[in-house]
Amino acid sequence: MEIISLADLYSISPLLFLTLGAFGILIVDVFSKESWLRASYTSIFILAALSFAFQLADVAAPGKTAFWDAIYVDSFSIYFQVLILVGALLTVMLSHGRIAQEGVRSLGEFYALFLMSTIGAIIFVSAAEMVTLFLGLEIMSMALYCMCGSAVHSKDSAESALKYFFLGSFSSAFMLFGIALMYGVSGTLSLAESAAVLSSSNSGLVPIAVGFVLIGFVFKIGAVPLHFWAPDVYQGAPTTVTAYMACVVKAAAVGAALRVLWTSFGSDTLFGIWASAVWIIAALTMVVGNLVALRQRSLKRMLAYSSIAHAGYIMVAFLAPHQGGGSAVLFYIAVYTAMTLGAFGVVLAVASPHSSEPDADDIHRFQRLGYRNPVLAGCMTLFLLSLAGLPPGLAGLLGKFYVFNAAVQANYVGLAIIGVLCSAVSCYYYLRVIVAMYFIPKEESDSDSLAPLAPVSLPFAGVIGICAVAVVTLGLFPSILHDGAQFVIENF
Template identity: 40%
Template sequence: MDGTAFLQGTGALAPHLTVLITGLVILMLDLFLTERSRFLNEVVGLIGLALAFVLAVLQHGDPRMVFMDMAVVDNLSVFFLATFILIAILTLLLSASFVRREDIASGEYYALVLFATTGFMFVASAANLVMLFLAIETLSIATYILAGLHRQEQRSLEAAFKYFILGAFSSAIFLYGIATVYGALGHTNITQLAATVAQGDMSPLLMFGVALLIVGLGFKVAAVPFHMWAPDVYDGAPTAVTAFMSAGPKAAAFAALLRVFYQGFGAEDVAAQWAPVFAVLAALTMILGNLSALTQVSIKRMLAYSSIAHAGYAFVALVTLDALGAASILYYLVAYTFMSLGAFAVLTVVAKQGERHHAFSDYSGLASTNPILAAVMTLFMFALAGFPPTAGFAGKFYVFSAAVKSGYYVLAIIGVLTSVVSVFYYIHVIRVMYMQEPGEGGSPIRVSAVTCTLLGVTVLGTLYMGVFPGSILNLAERSVALLFS
């Protein structure tokens, strides 16, 4: 690779490198900060992410391959880059009070969030299965450590250990899938895979490799039956980390699924083999996720199973193999980012007075002691359930419309029915807040200015995407157009 090509590649990946360098700067800066000046870690992180967001938006345009065709910069990657940076910004805002309250090393924490975000971004830009594997491992290692950040708590360490062990197995399976695909086709470049498969170059070995890739990525999405890690890890990890993990790795996994299966294995003959598998995964994920959430006694664990169910809704659109389905996935991931991070932000605030397991009783009478906080939580519960005029309603509408348009009527019906089931456990949260008396010691909760900013952004995002869904959907449709060109 000559100097000009290297500079072009570096410029194309400027957003990724900016986030990575910002994480390294925070690690170095933290060595010289006093306890009173630790807030500078957050400031540096937010400035770096804002700069990376601007650089990502500037990459919008014609697709181009960089770094020996290992990475690609196109509208699809730009959309995901912006989404990942948004998730990281909201996570930093969510974590500001949490880090101080829990006396966590802020430099280490924010650096890990940024390193994981770097992994997300390289997943979206991966044009080669090997690059995709390295990006997934980058984000996985960072999230393993984040899950066990409460080193003095057995639940947190147990969550990190389970996540690491099962994650290692899924990574090995995914890598074996890459090796199998290489053995069947002779290369790992996604564009070359598409060209070879389009010529009808199929074999049992190739289909076996594709199956292994589904298993590896299914773990990252927490799709049933690869979801076993999610409830315990989400419940045991610090709440701010759970919020980050519920949105970031899930969106990254769907970016990988779109790259690999829409772009690499989108040929009609191969798609006819994996689409029914995805349909079964979608149905199982929606059913088990929602039914399991009904029986939970912890709001945090309930939201963990809810996250599994929402992965199932996005899987419905993945089955459709058309532009509306692909665009609705992008829309749904952004909508879920606002809804999920907003709900977890409320959990971090209430946890100041409640216990860390987030029992429903911690929220008894919240409408009496903290009416604004209860109203905000109510909005997020309605949005996650899919009530209009929220982003959750618009997201589910587009997903199920894509399924109906493609003839997956049964899948759409299952999605609607499971959404009705979800209403019961989301409404239960609202009932506890408004119809039960406050517990002992119930008093107004002080919300920091940073947390108020986060709640304001997530509320506005949830409402804007519900009332004016067209702008984000149109952007998503332009981003996925290259997959069908």
């Protein structure tokens, strides 16, 4: 066997930078206790990884692999790498200064885990082979379990880590069993090679394998019926970790699920097996996510259910592989990342830094925000309208349009109707926050009793600004991203 070639190493250069950063920061941590130093150190390595991810676009080719068919180097994996890295960068900027207030004592370890989780996410989306995929999933999750519990003296944080850890390892055990069955039927672990064998096999193990692998993905995406961990974990974990889970981890899971479902299980016979399951899961996810979100008072929980509902919309497009579903997913997940990260950023700015208070992120803290801090409230309004899919939040609206359009063209009209009805329901809980921010009369509100908002730091304002600009730009000029997404899918 030949020695690892330079081309192979180059194709994982973003991962190498992140690994260097993850180990380096543990050393930096010994010598300096400055919070900004560790955050900026982490950002620099993510930026380096990001620039190399962009460079990789030149060598990418459809179906190209590195490391003996273990990692894909195609535009699909690079699209998701860039998305993950941008999401991670914005999360680091959000975390600066806030993460210590939320009870995380050892920042060096936190950022090291953060980078490792990002490494796992990238391996997860670019894996070309089942064991690599599983390892990526586990690297990402294992670091996340620790990050959830990183506020060591908080009851909620420990509890969320416990729940996430048990349910996460349970569902990945199912996924692993599915992988073993796939290997048993096809005799290979490669995603592309197994496709042909799996589709021609009439073994009874194939549907079980497909189902078990699907369980693992459904859990990580946070879709019904495996969504129940999400609200608890999102609420208990430090808010920056929540933002990271809702955006980056979900994006990685969607990317990997799309790859496996369309590559290994992409043939017509296998599509028939999982399409009906995904149909039911998507419909349930949209309905349950939106209905339960209606009665949430905690903004973090509301956004958790909203992210469950959006997972449902995304899964609708899984069913339209040849009708523009792929580019719809890629567009939607990018817009979703921008608006959700922005919304979590505002929640972080408005919520009480003492997350142990029972009403730390309660909706009443947003009362009259439009008069207390008009800029923050304006950005929040934009994000919420975009999440609801109402103008002027055009980006969210277009995302939904692409998804439902693909579903209709693939003859899933019923599912598209359920989706449109559900997003109409979702307007209620998004608008409720906007009403609280602007339309509560002064005498009825208790905003005077709330502590004044802490001043917003520069990186923090940067994140909210970048997200707002991204949402506006993608709403006005969707073709910037959508054309790219179509190119990625054509080279899938």
